[in-house]
Amino acid sequence: MSTHMSARTLTRLCVLPAATAAIALSLVSPASAHVSATVSDASAGAFTVATFSVPHGCEGSPTTKIEIQVPESVLSVTPTRNPLYEVEPRIEQLEEPVTDAHGNEATERTASVVYTATTPLPEGQRDTFELSFQVPDAAGETLAFPTIQTCQKGETAWTEVPAEGQDSDELESPAPAFEILPASDEGGHGEETAGSAEESHDADGSAAAAGAADAADGEDDGSDALGWAGLAAGLLGLAAGGLALARTRTTS
Template sequence: MSLQLSTRALTRLCVLPAATTALALSLVSPASAHVGATVSDASAGAYTIATFSVPHGCDGSPTTRIEIQVPESVLAVTATRNPFYEVETTIEQLEEPVTDGHGNEVTERTASVVYTADTPLPDGQRDTFELSFQVPDAAGETLAWPTIQTCQKGETAWTQVPAEGQDADELESPAPSFEILPASGGDGHGDETAAEPAESEAEAEAVPAEPTDATGATEAEASAPTDDGSSALGWAGLVAGLLGLAAGGLALARTRTTS
């Protein structure tokens, strides 16, 4: 009994510090979380929606303004409405015109999108902001979106970009970013359906036509017995069998008479 009590007491002593540590980590994690971005599709050339998440305020102060700076390789973005904010888009002129994905000449681009809160976002609550755009055709590159978080007291500039070979987790205030993936290789609409007839035609062309005789029938058809021939052979065999049976009966009768 004393051994069981000692084991239970030791278990409780071990569990208590672990639970206390886990609770402390859960309280610290939200305060150390960064403003981040996730995208619905990171493929080069894809049309995607980036969701920017603001998990907390500035050292406990409510958030009043979020400014998202658009990378230079992105020409235009469309901001999703947020009922608690006023949205303003900043446009800048390009030094030289460029051609967009639709072949149109573009002379200006979206430089930034600013969300100004009607009611400050409390420090203990989070909010998200969405932008839709076309991913640049630059697979392998990291697309950074420097973001300025302004609060009632203070400001946090999430603008740090890691140097080559540096881990973004080492930065104190990293800019939201994501890596551009290789293009998916098509819009994915009707590719399989369109391919089926072509494959069927190719298979049909790949099968050689069978040679035919003078009547136009194939060799297989000419060599195969017809149903009429099979029936005639069957009747002939039946007649031969009956004749043989009759001959055997006649021979048996003669043998008995002679006896």
């Protein structure tokens, strides 16, 4: 009887962690197999860095070249150096001059950036490519960067743009894209933002230090309380176990 009860109890104890693990796994989204883009700041007018991720080759074939096409609303981009690729920005002339974010007259724009691999990217490995640029002042719009992936055998054109109301997940080869968010109050270059942060730190340094000290004291008090509570629970459990053992021996 005792052995049966122990086995049943053990089974119940194992069921809960297993169910919890199953729920956790169901909440994890599968990794995207598409060429995708993430940005450091999607705010309108912000200076951002877009990172393009290439997770695989063309049906098993190693990747030899990546061409990222720049949307017309972006005049220029600055590519990050990649030691495994030759980087070539392709420039095109504008039909009419336009004024850029700095008030200068621009007569040309970056049409695309081509990364040619000095050594092909194996199928089982991934790589990333970065472009720095200013996000257009067009909150709510989606900025797409059609990308051509050329491999030793074959080519994949990640160029599909969803129609209005269509989900990009429905597309077979969607273009890397992101939605432009409303302009941030901070704005400016990264250097300016960093400088503002340093000034704020200097001005509020004393208050921040005092707050950190108070938080540390509170954490110590909380840790002590939890420690005593744990000790008391352990003693109660030990006593209960001893009592149960004594009753078992008596009935035997």
